[in-house]
Amino acid sequence: MTAIPKTIKAGFDPNAARADFEIFAKPVYGKPLVYLDSAASAQKPRQVLDAMRDFASSEYANVHRGVHYLSAASTDRYEAARRTVQKFLNAKHEDEIVFTKGGTEAINLVSYSYLALRIQPGDEIVLSVMEHHSNIVPWHFLRERQGAVLRWVDVRNDGSLDIEALDAAIGPKTKLVAITHMSNVLGTVTPLKEIVARAHAKGVPVLADGAQGAVHESVDVQALDIDFYTITGHKLYGPTGIGALYGKRKHLKAMRPFNGGGEMIREVTRENVTYADPPARFEAGTPPIIESVGLAAAIDYMNSFDRASVHAHEQDLLTYAREAVREFNWLRVIGDAPGKGAILSFETDGMHAHDVATILDREGVAVRAGHHCAQPLMERFGVASTSRASFAMYNTRADVDALIAALAKARKILS
């Protein structure tokens, strides 16, 4: 059922990868599944699902809490997963990796445990208009609760970040720059290294939301010298229920706990409580153990391919799709920044994104329609919603062809 793409990039065969994803074996409305919604959540290869199931049925117990065999085995796997994430992001120390339940929680952790303690009324947080709500609402909390001021940095019409505007927005009251590594709507990849350099020059730390960036770009937190970087498992071809925060050791050590409970304490008495060192301090309760094994398997899976070739493949799909939609004069692409990742958002004249998505769906083509949890960006571009096709390693040019054909059909039905 999988069509052969017209070009196979050296070093990566998308069809071989695709065969690892069982979901493509099941038709949708009798048609092959054309899954172009990986930016919302990626599908999971059998390697990930098997790793989780095998672990859960042969080595599972609670971690850090027992001396018995399964507890030791489980703890080993959990801590090995932490090292896998450490290497994936090239963090210097393994204790700089905190497991969370997802990308959103990782950002909230920084908001609650780091920034909340440093905000006086009038202090500023700099963020871009293309942030996902997960990198907006935690800062709105600090506005609502502590009088922080959000300073918004615009993007240019092509969706690229205006680095000079960002620089200008960082002032003496700025306490944090919170910026996406890659926009989930525009595909824009931000120049993190440059951003960090500019912010650090003014003594301001930087958090990057890597929910999308870590999927499509190589990340080296040491080379970036970034303060915080967040990832989420389910977009990395891994399970739901897990993500991670990278934080520089000096920051994590200075942060107060977030959730309170088992494992994050040193000692609890009736009168008092003292806290464990990072990362345990931020991992209250039973962590997502099985999910950590799944996340590690997902990273291993990604690393089993030449990532540059995967990237080239995704870029090929993007370019191919970008060219193909030029034939539709009723379609306007939003986001054409140089070097952008494999996400194509567009507006369709006189056709609401939801209607488009419904028609595409019946052709087996899954795209996302809506505000993509990025309402300030929608406002910036004067739209209420867009349609979005996002590409992952398992997509092929045949998927793009199906998208284009389905779009033509939608046009026919709706106009």
Add this chain to the structure above:
Amino acid sequence: MTAIPKTIKAGFDPNAARADFEIFAKPVYGKPLVYLDSAASAQKPRQVLDAMRDFASSEYANVHRGVHYLSAASTDRYEAARRTVQKFLNAKHEDEIVFTKGGTEAINLVSYSYLALRIQPGDEIVLSVMEHHSNIVPWHFLRERQGAVLRWVDVRNDGSLDIEALDAAIGPKTKLVAITHMSNVLGTVTPLKEIVARAHAKGVPVLADGAQGAVHESVDVQALDIDFYTITGHKLYGPTGIGALYGKRKHLKAMRPFNGGGEMIREVTRENVTYADPPARFEAGTPPIIESVGLAAAIDYMNSFDRASVHAHEQDLLTYAREAVREFNWLRVIGDAPGKGAILSFETDGMHAHDVATILDREGVAVRAGHHCAQPLMERFGVASTSRASFAMYNTRADVDALIAALAKARKILS
């Protein structure tokens, strides 16, 4: 490899259930696994693991966010899981169930989003000395951060709750009673209905930590008239990374958000943010979707047996073990409250719990040794740690026999 228990309770065959748990197929140090650490985390039946894997490989996509087929299927499963939890706890409305990442987060959610807004310096929180750290530290936060006062209710020497002492502790400044449904160390089951009645008589709401209670007791939040009840998936034979908070609708509606991000908003602008209704308000970001399916499968699995018979079976194991350890005059059981659940904690003269656990482990017997995240309770009984054997539906009398034999061996080695 599974021995036949001497009595099989009418209506429940533990060996049949045991066959569903693949982990027992794998020996530990060449010996059959005797898993007596289910109070830390339960093993998962194939029905749960299969449900998750099947779902992830055939119906998975992100929830609530797309109009396409997989997104609809995934959302249906996620919301069906919510209804499964609703029925499991007999909640009146499905929007009274909030999915969390575990039991600990569920309690923290109440601390951050409910109680933090209602605490003035000097206000009191009533809790028992047998609470798990997860039902202590979130309240210590309110002490540290807002000047709340923790009022501790003692247990009697047999481990039972002193309801009169609890009643006496509830005063005009009490803002919440936070109490376990079942102690993870003593096995004590608390009279929740009575507690709620007494607290409500003084206008005070009650939160019950049901991490253990929901596993071994039937829960009916409406009959209890309880305000908050928390559960965790991994102890309910379900996956890690998921739990739930039950909260009365009127409370949830009055609570502020906890984490900020996607899905929990009504509208986000640069200047402002408005929030969604419960439960979405408290489910920021991509939720544990695959885990919700696993939790629902676990509840379905539990319900596939006559729960009263399962309870009777566990009680049989407890009684059998309780009687057997009487032969060891160097062993002191901690917790003998009437009606207690199937957990046996004990101290061993001149033998540290960790040494005992290590020796038991080499016999294939997994028990937990330590403070069990209940340090105030350890202090109450004047011990630094205990050994704990906890029983689940898949245990048999043969497991108890193995425990007893291993204990005798530990004694021989260590004395």
Add this chain to the structure above:
Amino acid sequence: MDDSLRELYQDVILDHSRHPRHFGPLEGATNTAEGHNPLCGDRVKSNLIVDANDRIADITFEGKGCAISQASASMMTDMVVGRSVAEAEKLMGGFLHLVKGEEATDLAGDDREQLDVMAGVSAFPMRVKCATLAWHTMKSALEGGDGAAKSE
């Protein structure tokens, strides 16, 4: 082409969505409410003039949305104007049944016929919210809504 799609995007519906009736603000409105579809962020506003006899003397709607929600809003305003509040609410009950694919025994005659063009929505569970948004918003307005009706 997929029959259910043809059914969903009938000419009547596309026509309503392109040329919505009763669209725009309403001078002298006695009841208004805003509705919001959390799925796409679309909002609709419902404005009514309810007279002393509990009759909907006039109604309009505002806001942008997909073809389904616009058509539904347009048809709704067409149908409820001139009716009593009780009748409008009864009609809504029938409509909800219809788009959810349930028995709509309370819909009869002309009403049934007119609304039947929306029945195709029932094959698209994710779109039911689009179809019901305007109705929920009207209901919320009639109840002296808090301005935040949600589609269900």
Add this chain to the structure above:
Amino acid sequence: MDDSLRELYQDVILDHSRHPRHFGPLEGATNTAEGHNPLCGDRVKSNLIVDANDRIADITFEGKGCAISQASASMMTDMVVGRSVAEAEKLMGGFLHLVKGEEATDLAGDDREQLDVMAGVSAFPMRVKCATLAWHTMKSALEGGDGAAKSE
């Protein structure tokens, strides 16, 4: 019986744990620190008198713990007393290798022989922390520790 268990709970170890040497407070201590095993909540306190020549003139330990941690603390105090701080730290390095089952080339002669009874711990990864707690605490005391050494 399991050989590795026999190896772990040798008579020497059980004897040390039942009758720990150098147990109790230390009058005139120049360096002290507390260590904590997060796994079981056990704590140990290390008290030293370091003289002007950087020699460990005296050392004691306090606290309760499992047989492994008590025996390890007892043997440690026995062995480091009278040595220079540098020697003690070198010994610790060797000991850490030993209990983790790594090559302990830096341990020789008598030291090796004495510490060898602890080598059985390496078969019990979850118990390595118990064996190293006292050593980490001593190190922390020597470094003017913050009172919160953690076993690794």
